[in-house]
Each structure stands twice: as structure tokens, then as C-alpha cells.
Amino acid sequence: xxxxxxxxxxxxxxxxxxxxxxxxxxxxxxxxxxxxxxxxxxxxxxxxxxxxxxxxxxxxxxxxxxxxxxxxxxxxxxxxxxxxxxxxxxxxxxxxxxxxxxxxxxxxxxxxxxxxxxxxxxxxxxxxxxxxxxxxxxxxxxxxxxxxxxxxxxxxxxx
Amino acid sequence: xxxxxxxxxxxxxxxxxxxxxxxxxxxxxxxxxxxxxxxxxxxxxxxxxxxxxxxxxxxxxxxxxxxxxxxxxxxxxxxxxxxxxxxxxxxxxxxxxxx
Numbered sequence: 434x435x436x437x438x439x440x441x442x443x444x445x446x447x448x449x450x451x452x453x454x455x456x457x458x459x460x461x462x463x464x465x466x467x468x469x470x471x472x473x474x475x476x477x478x479x480x481x482x483x484x485x486x487x488x489x490x491x492x493x494x495x496x497x498x499x500x501x502x503x504x505x506x507x508x509x510x511x512x513x514x515x516x517x518x519x520x521x522x523x524x525x526x527x528x529x530x531x532x533x534x535x536x537x538x539x540x541x542x543x544x545x546x547x548x549x550x551x552x553x554x555x556x557x558x559x560x561x562x563x564x565x566x567x568x569x570x571x572x573x574x575x576x577x578x579x580x581x582x583x584x585x586x587x588x589x590x591x592x
Numbered sequence: 593x594x595x596x597x598x599x600x601x602x603x604x605x606x607x608x609x610x611x612x613x614x615x616x617x618x619x620x621x622x623x624x625x626x627x628x629x630x631x632x633x634x635x636x637x638x639x640x641x642x643x644x645x646x647x648x649x650x651x652x653x654x655x656x657x658x659x660x661x662x663x664x665x666x667x668x669x670x671x672x673x674x675x676x677x678x679x680x681x682x683x684x685x686x687x688x689x690x691x
Contacts, residue, residue: 442605447690450612452619509689518676519684522669523604527686537612544609547602554594559656563649567606570646573639574613580635581616 442543443528445536446502456534456582464538467494468575469587471545475568480553487546494542497535499528534582541578545571596657596665603654610647611687617643618691 456464470490477483504513504527520527530536548567552559579586617640624633655662670680682688 442608444608444612444687447612447615447687450616450619452616452623509686511684511686511689515677515684516686518680519686522675522680523601523608525605525608540612541609544605547605551594551599551602557594557656559653563652566645566649567603567610567653570606570610570613570643570649573642573646574609577613577617577620577636577639580620 440524440543440547442523442525442540443497443499443530443536444525444540445533446504446527446529448508449529449533450537451533451581454534454582460534461582461584464534464582465579465584465586467538467542468578468584471542472572472575472586474545474549475572480549484546484549484553487542487549491539491542491546494535494539497530497532497539499526499530499532499536502527502529537578541571541574596661597669599656600654600666603650603656606650607647607654608685608687610643610650611685611691614640614643614647615687615691 467490470486474483474486474490477486504516506513516527519525528536551557552564575586578584617636621633621636621640624630624636657665668674672678677684
């Protein structure tokens with residue numbers, strides 16, 4: 434059994450993805466702290482140390498309130514059953530949420546977590562250049578979310 | 593021990609998250625242009641570059657095994673009866689098509 438067997442990736446439906454949103458002060462602080470810690474994890478040389486940080490943040494974040502999206506129209510050429518077929522294969526759910534910011538951050542954290550679980554496996558031969566590109570992508574996504582939600586990331590996490 | 597399905601699905605999660613980030617980023621790029629905020633547009637475009645590179649990287653990492661392993665362990669699970677579609681492919685990714 435792997436670390437993440439209990440998890441499925443909940444993705445917000447595409448039209449709910451935000452570009453600019455002001456959160457409550459409490460939620461701003463909470464997400465700023467969480468994403469600062471994920472930045473710290475992405476800078477760790479030791480994968481096991483990174484995993485501990487991400488696991489801790491996943492625990493603190495908890496489970497945002499989500500419900501399955503009604504995919505009556507995908508607003509694309511895809512039929513709803515095709516989306517569900519694809520999602521099912523990859524253990525993904527498309528959801529709607531009263532806490533979209535938390536849902537987005539949780540999906541990012543789960544993807545980071547799953548990457549580190551794979552990198553932590555012995556005898557892996559992942560291309561180190563591609564791993565660094567993916568890590569940089571996550572770092573840039575965190576900075577993007579800090580602009581969307583007006584978060585204050587810990588300056589010590591700056592790269 | 594690394595399992596090919598874990599690799600395949602694990603780095604696809606990275607890809608889906610990268611593409612969601614790209615959707616957000618490019619919408620902000622478009623909004624910046626409309627507002628005439630060229631500095632912000634530049635920031636968003638630089639972010640989009642990182643995210644495009646990450647998307648390519650995640651797909652390469654998802655295929656970190658031999659063609660033989662793909663044919664024997666991965667492809668069959670993307671065919672009936674494991675899935676409904678006779679023509680299962682990445683084109684069925686909602687985020688990807690939306691982007």
C-alpha cells in the first residue's frame with residue numbers, strides 16, 4: 434500500500450478557477466503559511482525531509498468541503514462520460530466547492546506530495562533535469578496563487 | 593520498488609495541476625493586457641513559461657519506463673473493460689482541452 438492510496442485528486446471545474454480574489458484575513462494567513470511551507474519543502478535537498486513537511490501541511494489543511502461537479506456540459510467538445518472515464522482512470526474528481534481556494538491549494542499539495550513519494554523510492558532513475566523543471570513549476574504556481582489571493586509568503590522561502 | 597502505474601498516474605497528477613495553473617495564469621495575462629498593466633503581463637508570461645516547461649517535464653517523468661513496460665502494463669489499463677472508451681487518450685483531459 435502506498436502513502437497516497439487513500440487520496441484522490443479533487444480538481445475544481447475549469448470555470449471556477451480564480452484569477453483575483455480577496456480571502457478573509459484568517460484564510461489569508463492560513464494559506465500563506467501553508468504555501469510558505471510547501472515552498473520550503475520544494476527547496477529541501479533531502480526528499481524525506483520534504484515529505485515530512487508536506488505531510489504535516491496536508492494534515493493541517495484538512496479536507497475542504499467539496500461536492501461532485503455536475504458535468505451536464507463541459508463547455509468543450511468533450512462529452513461528460515468521456516471526462517468521467519478519463520478522471521476515473523487517473524483517480525481524479527472534478528468538483529465544486531464553497532472553499533475553492535482551499536481546494537486548489539489541497540490539489541497542489543497532493544500533487545507535490547505524490548511527486549516526493551515517487552522521488553523517495555529507491556533505485557528510481559528519474560531525469561534530474563525534468564524533476565527540477567517540475568519543482569520550478571510548482572514554485573511558480575505557488576507564487577501565482579500568492580498573486581491571485583493576495584497572500585504574504587514567508588520571505589525566507591523566496592527563490 | 594517502483595511501480596509503472598504509480599509513476600504514470602503520479603506524474604499525471606502533476607500535469608493536471610500544471611495545466612490548471614496555466615489556465616489561471618493565461619487568464620491573468622489576458623486581464624493584464626486589457627488593463628494595460630504591461631509589468632504584470634510580463635510576470636504572468638514568465639510564470640506561464642515555467643508552467644509550460646513543467647508540463648513537458650511531468651509528461652516525460654510520467655513515461656519513465658520502457659516502451660515494453662508501457663505496452664504490457666500501462667496501455668491495457670486504458671482499454672475496455674478497464675475504461676469505457678475504445679479510443680482512450682490524453683485528448684479526454686478536460687483541463688487540457690479547456691486550455
